[in-house]
Amino acid sequence: xxxxxxxxxxxxxxxxxxxxxxxxxxxxxxxxxxxxxxxxxxxxxxxxxxxxxxxxxxxxxxxxxxxxxxxxxxxxxxxxxxxxxxxxxxxxxxxxxxxxxxxxxxxxxxxxxxxxxxxxxxxxxxxxxxxxxxxxxxxxxxxxxxxxxxxxxxxxxxxxxxxxxxxxxxxxxxxxxxxxxxxxxxxxxxxxxxxxxxxxxxxxxxxxxxxxxxxxxxxxxxxxxxxxxxxxxxxxxxxxxxxxxxxxxxxxxx
Amino acid sequence: xxxxxxxxxxxxxxxxxxxxxxxxxxxxxxxxxxxxxxxxxxxxxxxxxxxxxxxxxxxxxxxxxxxxxxxxxxxxxxxxxxxxxxxxxxxxxxxxxxxxxxxxxxxxxxxxxxxxxxxxxxxxxxxxxxxxxxxxxxxxxxxxxxxxxxxxxxxxxxxxxxxxxxxxxxxxxxxxxxxxxxxxxxxxxxxxxxxxxxxxxxxxxxxxxxxxxxxxxxxxxxxxxxxxxxxxxxxxxxxxxxxxxxx
Numbered sequence: 001x002x003x004x005x006x007x008x009x010x011x012x013x014x015x016x017x018x019x020x021x022x023x024x025x026x027x028x029x030x031x032x033x034x035x036x037x038x039x040x041x042x043x044x045x046x047x048x049x050x051x052x053x054x055x056x057x058x059x060x061x062x063x064x065x066x067x068x069x070x071x072x073x074x075x076x077x078x079x080x081x082x083x084x085x086x087x088x089x090x091x092x093x094x095x096x097x098x099x100x101x102x103x104x105x106x107x108x109x110x111x112x113x114x115x116x117x118x119x120x121x122x123x124x125x126x127x128x129x130x131x132x133x134x135x136x137x138x139x140x141x142x143x144x145x146x147x148x149x150x151x152x153x154x155x156x157x158x159x160x161x162x163x164x165x166x167x168x169x170x171x172x173x174x175x176x177x178x179x180x181x182x183x184x185x186x187x188x189x190x191x192x193x194x195x196x197x198x199x200x201x202x203x204x205x206x207x208x209x210x211x212x213x214x215x216x217x218x219x220x221x222x223x224x225x226x227x228x229x230x231x232x233x234x235x236x237x238x239x240x241x242x243x244x245x246x247x248x249x250x251x252x253x254x
Numbered sequence: 255x256x257x258x259x260x261x262x263x264x265x266x267x268x269x270x271x272x273x274x275x276x277x278x279x280x281x282x283x284x285x286x287x288x289x290x291x292x293x294x295x296x297x298x299x300x301x302x303x304x305x306x307x308x309x310x311x312x313x314x315x316x317x318x319x320x321x322x323x324x325x326x327x328x329x330x331x332x333x334x335x336x337x338x339x340x341x342x343x344x345x346x347x348x349x350x351x352x353x354x355x356x357x358x359x360x361x362x363x364x365x366x367x368x369x370x371x372x373x374x375x376x377x378x379x380x381x382x383x384x385x386x387x388x389x390x391x392x393x394x395x396x397x398x399x400x401x402x403x404x405x406x407x408x409x410x411x412x413x414x415x416x417x418x419x420x421x422x423x424x425x426x427x428x429x430x431x432x433x434x435x436x437x438x439x440x441x442x443x444x445x446x447x448x449x450x451x452x453x454x455x456x457x458x459x460x461x462x463x464x465x466x467x468x469x470x471x472x473x474x475x476x477x478x479x480x481x482x483x484x485x486x487x488x489x490x491x492x493x494x495x496x497x498x499x500x501x
Contacts, residue, residue, distance in 0.1 A: 005373045012368040020356050093347040095328050096369045251330045252267075 010100050010107070017108035032115040036071060040064050043184050056186065058127045058215075064120050065214060066183030069142070069206040072113040073149055074174040076106045080153025081160050081170045088254040098247045099240070102153040110146060117142065124214050134213045137220070141209045141228070148202040148232035154239030158246040161253050182207050199224055202231045255340070257452045258303040258326055258421060263335035265296040265321055265476075295321045296476045299335070303469075308453035310467030310484050312460075312491050317473040319456040323347060323423045326454060341420025344370065348425070349410035355399035359390055359409055362398055366413045380416045387442075388412035389435065408435055415442050422446055424455035440465060460488050 022029070044060045056062050083105040084091060084098065091098060117138075125131070160166040181204045182190075190198050199205050205228040209220035296318045303309060311319050324330045325337050327345035352366045363384055367377035385394050388409045390401075398406060422443065443466060447453050457463050463470070463484060470487025472480035479494075480487045 002373070005368075005371060008372075008374040008377070009368040012365045016354065016357065016361070016365050019361065020354060023356050089348070089351045090369070092324075092329065093345065093351040094369050095343065095345070096371065248331055251324065 006097060006100070009096060010104055013100055013104035014108045017105060018111055021108075029115060032112040033119055036064060036067050036116050036119065039067050039071075043067075047184055058129075061120075061124050061127050061129070062186075062211070062215065063184055064123060065210045066181060066207045068113070068116045068120050069145055069203060069210060070178065070181050070183055071116065072109060073145065073203045074177070075112070076109040076146075076149040077152050077156065078167070078170055078174065079109060080106045080149065081156040081167050083153070084157045084161050084250060085164070085254065092251045092254055098250060099154065099243060102157040102243075103150055106146065106150050106153050109149075113142070113146075120214075129214055129217070132213075132217045134217065134219050137213055138210070141206055141213070141220070141225075144228050144232045145202060145206045148235050151232065151235030151237070151239035154236075154243040158243045158250075161246070161250050177201075177203060180204065187211075199227050200231055202228050202235070205231075256302050256304055256338075257307075257340045258301075258454070259336075259338040260299050260301055260325075261336045261338075263296060263299045263325060263332045263337060264294055265318075265325060265330070266333040267293060267295045294476045296325070296332075296473075299478055301471065301481065303452045303454070305450040305452065306447060307469060308447055308467040309455075309469045309471055310463035310487075311454065311456040311471045311473060312458075312463070312488065313473035313479070314495075316475075318476040319473055320347065320425055321476075322473065323425050323454065323456065326421065327423055339421060342371065342417065343421045343423065344414055344417045344419035345423040346411070346414050346425060347423070349407050349414065353398055353406065353410065356397055358397055359394040359401070360385075363394075363409065363413055366410070367416075370414065370417045372417065384409075384412045384416050387415070387438070404432070411439060415439070419446075419451065421452045421454070424453070424457075426456055426458070460492070463488065 040060050040063050043063045047063075048059050080102040083101040087101055090096075091101075121131075121135075156166050156170055180201060187195075187198075187208055199208065205224055209224055209228065212218055212220040212224075299322065301309070311322060313319055321330070323345060324347070325332055326339060327343050327347070328337075328339065329345070329347075331337075352369045353362045354365075357365070360381075363381060364377055367380070367384075372380070385391075388405075388411075390405060390409055393401065393405065401409070424443070443453065447466070453466060455463070455466055467484050470480070470482060470484035470491075471478065472487050472491045480490045
């Protein structure tokens with residue numbers, strides 16, 4: 001299949017996902033906004049009123065900088081993981097490049113992601129954070145996260161065909177990651193000896209870069225961007241390798 | 255020129271395939287390994303098909319007919335032997351596998367055309383022809399769940415036929431729509447055949463096979479029980495079915 005047909009297939013599958021999801025929701029796009037708003041409200045309430053950790057101005061924007069990248073990561077990874085098994089009938093009966101299933105599923109989630117990013121930027125602007133030229137780095141940062149999630153989804157969706165437990169492992173991993181990503185705490189509370197290691201987690205790196213750009217109005221450190229690029233790129237390469245190795249046997253195991 | 259070549263092809267289905275949960279893999283490690291129960295879905299299949307050849311595959315349920323088509327389509331791979339196919343394959347294994355009830359007929363046509371390997375330009379150019387052939391009319395912009403099952407099948411068949419394949423594989427799916435539509439489908443398939451395309455089809459309907467195919471292959475428990483001119487193969491197969499004890 002040529003690159004252009006591949007792109008056409010990918011677009012059609014992303015559109016399919018998007019149409020199916022939004023036709024089954026009476027409130028449509030509103031749901032993409034509701035979830036992060038509720039989480040932002042709850043976390044802000046707890047950390048500014050109940051625990052009174054204090055010290056962070058505009059805590060709601062601070063939290064949203066963590067929630068938006070994390071939400072995309074968790075949703076994209078889980079839905080990508082079950083994309084091959086969920087389309088078993090198709091995989092068994094139609095010959096098409098199997099990679100497009102997890103990739104299209106992750107990319108379809110990008111539409112929510114974009115809506116939530118817009119929400120974040122609007123709330124940040126409303127809280128008085130003025131756009132700087134560093135905002136131009138945001139698409140790069142979020143783009144690298146999409147690449148990372150695509151890589152993970154390629155690995156987990158192909159393993160899920162052989163071990164149906166993989167989806168539960170992914171769900172548990174997401175719960176753990178919620179605490180390993182600086183969503184409701186700041187990077188400063190991490191002990192210094194772990195700083196470097198902590199940044200190798202791409203989701204944490206995206207959140208940190210996002211806060212640098214939006215809250216601090218400065219460019220993220222080059223070392224952080226390199227780590228994000230390195231791990232995301234490796235994840236995608238690994239994803240294609242694992243997937244390519246396993247895909248021949250998909251239809252025998254589905 | 256040979257378009258489809260199967261050389262001593264065997265496809266193994268072992269019980270291991272059912273181990274899809276981690277606990278069954280773990281249990282397997284701790285227990286003493288039993289002899290792996292395996293059986294051949296297909297064993298020692300060889301044939302060559304040239305341009306314009308048409309092969310009708312007969313045999314009882316579970317004989318390996320669908321597995322054979324999956325192998326030719328490249329959906330699965332043989333454990334032994336080799337499968338060579340030249341050109342674009344369209345497999346009508348189960349019509350409408352990629353259809354979704356919440357999408358309109360038109361949206362489903364585009365998704366399916368993309369899945370079957372058409373480019374954007376090809377899909378756009380053939381869209382009207384697909385809709386015209388299906389006879390769906392204005393319903394094309396309605397969600398698929400409002401269609402009758404016959405309409406869904408007609409639409410699926412129309413998309414698949416417009417892929418313009420070099421090799422067409424048909425698995426028991428020709429009982430599509432009403433008599434008029436069936437006749438239209440047969441005419442379209444025969445036209446492909448006259449154009450030198452290769453046709454492989456399975457059916458339990460001998461009349462249908464006689465209309466479409468010249469050569470026959472009889473599968474029984476994954477082995478070739480007979481091969482040659484369709485009429486001879488059908489005769490031998492029907493004689494064995496009639497002779498088999500019932501019940």
